[in-house]
Amino acid sequence: MDIGLRRLVLVILSIAGGIAGVFAILALLDQAYGNVSIETYGVTYAILTALPLAVFIGIWLDYFMGTKLLADGPAPSAAPARPARGAAKPEEPPAE
DSSP: OOHHHHHHHHHHHHHHHHHHHHHHHHHHHHHHHSSOOHHHHOHHHHHHHHHHHHHHHHHHHHHHHTOOOSOOSOOOOSSOOOOOTTOOOOOOOOOO
């Protein structure tokens, strides 16, 4: 599968997962408190709940689908690391 298609699938699945997560939360709240719906919860709050859920799901999908949409770690540096100030200098071999 092409990397662009995998990334598109990742975005679609993460948005769908965020929306499904909102409805799951609403169902749990309705069971716990009764009479909780999208109207009583609020559309703005539903959107602000779906966005972080979609990002959370997207991070995991990025890892498992291997889309490399997010960086895996720090970028490798071109220069070797310098020793810290005051660090012991490596010993030189004895001159003959």
